Amino acid sequence: MRQAMTPEEIKEKKPYLDWSLTEAEYDYIRTHLLGRLPNYTETGLFSAMWSEHCSYKKSKPVLRLFPNKNERVLQGPGEGAGVVDIGDGQAVVFKAESHNHPTTVEPYQGAATGVGGILRDIFSMGARPIASLDSLHFGELTDQTMRMKVANTVRGIGDYGNCMGIPTVAGETTFDPCYQGNILCNAMSVGLMDQKDIQQGRAAGIGNAVMYVGAKTGRDGIHGATFASADFNDENNTQRSAVQVGDPFMEKLLLEACLDLIKNHSEWLVGIQDMGAAGIVSSSAEMASEGASGMELNLDLVPQREPHMSAYEIMLSESQERMLLCVKKGHEEDVKGIFDFYGLEAVTIGRITPGHDYVLFHDGEEVCHIPVSSLTDDVLEEESLEKKPDRIIQAEQQTPWYPQIVNPTRTLLDLLQQPTIADKSSLYQQYDSQVRTNTVVGPGSDAGVLRIRGTRKGLAMTTDGNGRFVYLNPEVGGQIALVEAAANVIASGAEPLAITDCLNYGDPTDPEIFWELHQSVQGMADACREFNTPVISGNVSLYNENNGRAIHPTPMVGMVGLIKNVAHVIPSFVQHPGDKVYLVGNTRDDYAGSELQKMLTGDISGLVQPFDLHHVHEYMQKLLLLMEKGFITSAHDLSEGGLGVALAEMLFKTKRGLELNLSDYTAAQLFSETPGRFVVTVAPEKAIEFERQLAGDATMIGEVTNSHWLMAKLADNELNVRVDKLQKVWEEAIPCQLKSRD
Amino acid sequence: MRIAVVVFPGSNCDVDLYEALHSVCHADVEYVSHYQKSLDGFDAVMLPGGFSYGDYLRAGAIARFTNIMPAIIAMADAGKPVFGTCNGFQILTEAGLLPGALKPNDSQQFICKNVPLEVVNSETVFTNQYQKHERISLPIAHADGSYYADEQTLNRLERNNQIVFRYAEENPNGSLHNIAGITNERGNVLGMMPHPERAVELLLGNTDGLRLFESLLENGRVKAEA
Numbered sequence: 005m006r007q008a009m010t011p012e013e014i015k016e017k018k019p020y021l022d023w024s025l026t027e028a029e030y031d032y033i034r035t036h037l038l039g040r041l042p043n044y045t046e047t048g049l050f051s052a053m054w055s056e057h058c059s060y061k062k063s064k065p066v067l068r069l070f071p072n073k074n075e076r077v078l079q080g081p082g083e084g085a086g087v088v089d090i091g092d093g094q095a096v097v098f099k100a101e102s103h104n105h106p107t108t109v110e111p112y113q114g115a116a117t118g119v120g121g122i123l124r125d126i127f128s129m130g131a132r133p134i135a136s137l138d139s140l141h142f143g144e145l146t147d148q149t150m151r152m153k154v155a156n157t158v159r160g161i162g163d164y165g166n167c168m169g170i171p172t173v174a175g176e177t178t179f180d181p182c183y184q185g186n187i188l189c190n191a192m193s194v195g196l197m198d199q200k201d202i203q204q205g206r207a208a209g210i211g212n213a214v215m216y217v218g219a220k221t222g223r224d225g226i227h228g229a230t231f232a233s234a235d236f237n238d239e240n241n242t243q244r245s246a247v248q249v250g251d252p253f254m255e256k257l258l259l260e261a262c263l264d265l266i267k268n269h270s271e272w273l274v275g276i277q278d279m280g281a282a283g284i285v286s287s288s289a290e291m292a293s294e295g296a297s298g299m300e301l302n303l304d305l306v307p308q309r310e311p312h313m314s315a316y317e318i319m320l321s322e323s324q325e326r327m328l329l330c331v332k333k334g335h336e337e338d339v340k341g342i343f344d345f346y347g348l349e350a351v352t353i354g355r356i357t358p359g360h361d362y363v364l365f366h367d368g369e370e371v372c373h374i375p376v377s378s379l380t381d382d383v384l385e386e387e388s389l390e391k392k393p394d395r396i397i398q399a400e401q402q403t404p405w406y407p408q409i410v411n412p413t414r415t416l417l418d419l420l421q422q423p424t425i426a427d428k429s430s431l432y433q434q435y436d437s438q439v440r441t442n443t444v445v446g447p448g449s450d451a452g453v454l455r456i457r458g459t460r461k462g463l464a465m466t467t468d469g470n471g472r473f474v475y476l477n478p479e480v481g482g483q484i485a486l487v488e489a490a491a492n493v494i495a496s497g498a499e500p501l502a503i504t505d506c507l508n509y510g511d512p513t514d515p516e517i518f519w520e521l522h523q524s525v526q527g528m529a530d531a532c533r534e535f536n537t538p539v540i541s542g543n544v545s546l547y548n549e550n551n552g553r554a555i556h557p558t559p560m561v562g563m564v565g566l567i568k569n570v571a572h573v574i575p576s577f578v579q580h581p582g583d584k585v586y587l588v589g590n591t592r593d594d595y596a597g598s599e600l601q602k603m604l605t606g607d608i609s610g611l612v613q614p615f616d617l618h619h620v621h622e623y624m625q626k627l628l629l630l631m632e633k634g635f636i637t638s639a640h641d642l643s644e645g646g647l648g649v650a651l652a653e654m655l656f657k658t659k660r661g662l663e664l665n666l667s668d669y670t671a672a673q674l675f676s677e678t679p680g681r682f683v684v685t686v687a688p689e690k691a692i693e694f695e696r697q698l699a700g701d702a703t704m705i706g707e708v709t710n711s712h713w714l715m716a717k718l719a720d721n722e723l724n725v726r727v728d729k730l731q732k733v734w735e736e737a738i739p740c741q742l743k744s745r746d
Numbered sequence: 747m748r749i750a751v752v753v754f755p756g757s758n759c760d761v762d763l764y765e766a767l768h769s770v771c772h773a774d775v776e777y778v779s780h781y782q783k784s785l786d787g788f789d790a791v792m793l794p795g796g797f798s799y800g801d802y803l804r805a806g807a808i809a810r811f812t813n814i815m816p817a818i819i820a821m822a823d824a825g826k827p828v829f830g831t832c833n834g835f836q837i838l839t840e841a842g843l844l845p846g847a848l849k850p851n852d853s854q855q856f857i858c859k860n861v862p863l864e865v866v867n868s869e870t871v872f873t874n875q876y877q878k879h880e881r882i883s884l885p886i887a888h889a890d891g892s893y894y895a896d897e898q899t900l901n902r903l904e905r906n907n908q909i910v911f912r913y914a915e916e917n918p919n920g921s922l923h924n925i926a927g928i929t930n931e932r933g934n935v936l937g938m939m940p941h942p943e944r945a946v947e948l949l950l951g952n953t954d955g956l957r958l959f960e961s962l963l964e965n966g967r968v969k970a971e972a
Contacts, residue, residue: 159855169796346755433858439759439944
């Protein structure tokens, strides 16, 4: 197929504007990078590679705020996924990625291919994926379309992960009207590897082969990267052609074949990279750039699912389950043999060439001849305007909202039915959480915990994001996201190692939104430094808007922690009657952005108050030490719904109860959401020493009973309720709302 | 006793079965590829869970045409233990080694959770370490686990004591007669939807599946000594 337009026609008709390349960028490419008019194929490649999704041109200045190194980090951002040393020659590899736009348009395939994409990032590093997590943010379940989207998103995640045989062990699901027109679907994958097997996405060595492996290339997902870099409106919300279709069976074969090659024949391999966003062009150009090489590809050799695809379509297709390899010359047939065994194609489509040019042939003609760096390194960073939103300036002046709680039992029952708090087991039961038999703690706890077979070690992992706090105070909200993740990991008895993130925001050309991005990343970065948890991988998803209305800024933190002895993992529900119950951390009147405020007022408002990050980190470290020493019999971190909800959750699925003296706390404070708090239980004989160690930061509030009642005296009220009553409303809320036909 | 764990394209509980036998039971176990045509030297064969051939067409429908299948059928015919869990059970019904079929769950959803089971027959080579009518709990993890057979077949299964496990309390998938696991008439081929291999270690919270493997291995020991 010939070029659809001549270079002159492109200059005149400006099709690139529809592909999200700006006038200024086009001019810069023309005058500074090429010194000539780019042809149709080249213009397409530039528009994909210069999209925010591939180049981070807008977010880069902000991303530089993150720390991404420490003594444990073996690979930071820039590769398929980050890698962290966990001792014994082993490493944990993880990354999260957003698939928000595809999931909003076509929830089933969008979510499924989100899982597929992140898994390839993990095994392209040479690691075997051992667990998946997700972070899902939906609109309200009162909307019939949203109920269908929830069901299909969950089915998509389940079908892909279940078929791959990778357990989904943790995650979060929240509901807020701000996600009604733009769902957030973030998927995280965690892999385990021997450090000697670490791979790079690199192509080098003149004459070496560029090999294409996996599924054939079709017309699906063309311009997915630019699709992800523009916001929604009613006209484009059915852009289904930009959504890819997943085949998890193909990916399972690809996983086994790639790991077979990496583990047993790494001497044949120079580099390997997933074909993710912007398909062949991004993987090949990035590999060539990494190896400082030139590259020549013959697109006629690319396995194709349909006839008459243009060079542009072949290069930009985001067909799933494909990988690009750089293989040492002379070993092409050897590699082909491995992939043959798994029933997969492996085809040499090009070679590494001298120089630094990126050259493509199609139908016997040269269709692209540009410097590699023009696609990868020369992208113009964009300066963004910033403006502090009026809502925050106003909130700073106002007196904070204070809830009136007349009947705390009623309030607790109501809170437990809020979809963000209610039991999610009807959703996560659709995920295989046990396959590969390493899951010590599955979904429904603070963090998922896996043992590392053959060692005493374990890994705890969690995803956390709370857009409401970030919306009301981006900097403090960013800190809270990190503290919440750390609290979940520590509550399981693990030491936080590092994080990955998905930065989900609205349109960054809006100065208020860019300000939110900047402030919240600053908050996260400060907290990462405090906790020594560098950002080792992640992604940015901007333009999450519908009809001009942005989502709450929702940075998601995916954290992994290391447990020294997995046999001593700390459960999140109470164990023994007679154990003393402690509240760790200071409780204030923090209601701005709380679940309580949303429930009682229908909206969120106010200013989320700053807190002492360093102090929180100090007592969390002490708490972890006490856990490792066996002081703690159970622990649960406080999040949505505060102390009241946490106490109830610690009793669910047990036969126990709690008798508490909370006379220092008001009924409202039972539902305050001050960050960095835990409820822990301690055996009575260890209580004195525990109190001594955590002096000032732990308050004894009562003890575990045999009665299956939650009973608490408050300063201004009383809480008295049977646990089964609480559990019933908590369990039934989501299944009931999902089945509703209203 | 030497046990083969067959690996089909798309098997993904092969590791679970292998590790249950190897790390926990210290049994002599080996992976065998679907390409192989022989199971010579093996005393028992196990078909793991997963999604062989992506469950495309029908769960287990393509796996039954692999090279290894005649060897598995020959082992069944020779009276040696043949065990299939989840996708393995589906393959055994597709291959005709067990009667009936596994349909999509009534809920039309994949379900992963622990379910209570009743051990109905504790006299098979796979279950002799359990008590008759004993209540155990094992994980299920499947989308197509609703057991179906015609009335005549169901009556025959009941009469011949071929129903080995039944769902107790709740029926999670719509299986007829609450069937969770059955044997062939001779009793040497067992297929079940629950995953005993996932319930063999206290660390992972459940050991109710351990005795299934111990039954088989104990049986093998007794045979070897005789």
